[in-house]
Amino acid sequence: MRRSALALLISSAFVSQSAFAVQPKEVVNHYADIALAVYQDAGKTAEQLDIAIKNLIASPSEKNLKSAKAAWLASRVPYQQSEVFRFGNVVVDDWEGQLNAWPLDEGMIDYVKPGAYHHELGNAGATANIIANKELQVGTNKLDVSEITPELLANLNELAGSEANVATGYHAIEFLLWGQDLNGTNAGAGERPYTDFVQGKECTNGNCERRAEYLQATSTLLVSDLAWMQTQWADKGDNYRSELTAKAPKEGLRIMLFGMGSLSLGELAGERMKVALEANSPEDEHDCFSDNTHNSHYYNQKGISNVWFGSYARIDGTKVTGPSLNDLVTNTDKMVAKKTSTAVSAADSQVHTLVSSAEKGIAFDQLIATGNKSGNALVTASIKSLVLQTAEIEKAAATLGITSLNSDTADHEF
């Protein structure tokens, strides 16, 4: 009798646990909620940046250039957290190049210092200088670029087949606000004078009118691109979100985990940290004109953390929280969930040391200098934390029965 009562108690406990257990579908839905919130914040901060850019163009001054730079830095906070949605979600991956392509051959956009400009080998557009020229000769083709519009700039991306020909997006704006960073691995970012935007006699480095037109056009494009992406994640309508949430929930989970792992390992640890560090190459740092790379890396990592914990701190201070991968894995294997959470939190803290270093005056491009052993070690520690995090993400995926982290190739035909 006693044993039966105990068995009943245990069995009802299981029933109630499974009745309230987080379901995969809810986790995927909440992931879409976070994506929407992040893109809304990215949209808002891009609009604020656009206002600051309009002020700078209308009234160029040291103060207005500084305000535009501050607005650009603020706009990077949500956007970098959105990059975890890039890998796996085709709608994002196909779109993001226009906003965040990097590294770029900036000589395609504006003047650069001869002898201090390093571009991709064989790039026919590397010194096109759209701002200084109304017609471009690229290889055998002549292009009319007399009227600078968002559409024209969008079409100039990847000109002549080079990914380094980036005409639009955050980094084009960054270059126009800061200019080339001529300090190599020494302290200091780009130092473009505000007079580069002054119209008339006071204009420095020539073509100030076209430079202002260029800056405005790419800012307009950024705002409209981010507005479009918000519609894709909105909770109603025939959009990408409806496609994602209509898939089998397990496919949604795979996309989430694939995005986290790909950003963590190949992109952040590899392309964005390891290349710059091992090659001691400041041209390969992410926000190389502004020296904002530390924040850019940290908020990438925060994006991974957001998806794992199902939590996002919005720019207005409110929090978006809900059913998470962590909850889901905890239901299946508490130990794996705990280890993954520990690794994700450890990566948050470790990558934040790059921010702390920059706040003390040692930016990422100084950390990667040849012979800076302690700086190199700090970046290496971040890379290691990302590697460990990725390994735990793989284990968490296995716990959920996700056997292929690669993109879906069901349509593959031979």
Added chain:
Amino acid sequence: MKKIIVLSCLIAMPVMSSEFNVVKEVNALKITQSQFFNQRSQVLESAINGYCNVADFSVVQNEIQQKWVETMQAWMPMQGVTKGPINDLDLAWSIQFWPDKKNITGRKIAQLLQSQQKSWDAQQISEQSVAVRGLGALELLIFEQQLNAENCLLTTAIAEHLAENSQKITDIWSDQYAPALLQQSKIEKQQKAIELGLVAELSHQLSFINKKFALPMGNEHYRPYQAEAWRSESSMLQLKMSYQSLQEYFLKAVKPLLLQENETYLASSIEDTFTTLLNNWPIEASLKKLLSDQPGLKNLYHSKMSMDKLSYQLQEELPIALNIIVGFNATDGD
């Protein structure tokens, strides 16, 4: 991109019997390959040393260039691995830095030559950018610049550094890694994880090799300077060696496992795809030349069909057949 990181291969279910020992096969293959790479590196170092000692720069340098091509070919089977000494010691980029989208190699070599430093040794090279430590830097010095009074000291030191690294890799494979792997695989609990991890290597290496073809092919425009070994115009020769070594790995280490699982059809299909790919490989060694005209492009797209098929077989069908999960690798991302 580079291979940076060891990643675990996660195990879904044990599948293999003890008739065939994949660990022993892989150990033997890797030891042979690392010894050969070491031997080629030593030959190259000694050729550069000899040439620079005589310092008669009027002598044609074809022989040294050929030795570089052979050393590079010997390196091909070791690219893109996620397990073993190259990964543990993080040596891949020190041996070959690729892709080098912004010509960091050219820029850093120029800086070193302009620094007027009077002497260079392997230790000093090891403290410089990875772009100047290995085969890519030697290729630039031997093919683009050709050896001369100004670059001989630096070239000799880089060749010495490469030879030291290749020695390190073969020593560790033979004396430490292979025996330890075999030992660990005897522990029942670890055996399957180790075996299946070695199978997953096939997929990781394939990702890297495919990237060597995909980058210069581009999306809509061709990008010949993104190719590996474009300066020596031996890209296709190197790439062929990559697929050949992958074929060898498949035949020796993975095919027997498929046969044990009665996956005869898949095993022979994969074998056929390798054969078709390699038998129809373009004769021209320069990818840049192939990209420059229609007959060359036709050849490349023909090869691409077999590469795509091989990728599907090795990365989609094989993991299902052997019940393994292949984790992330460094080519995930851009």
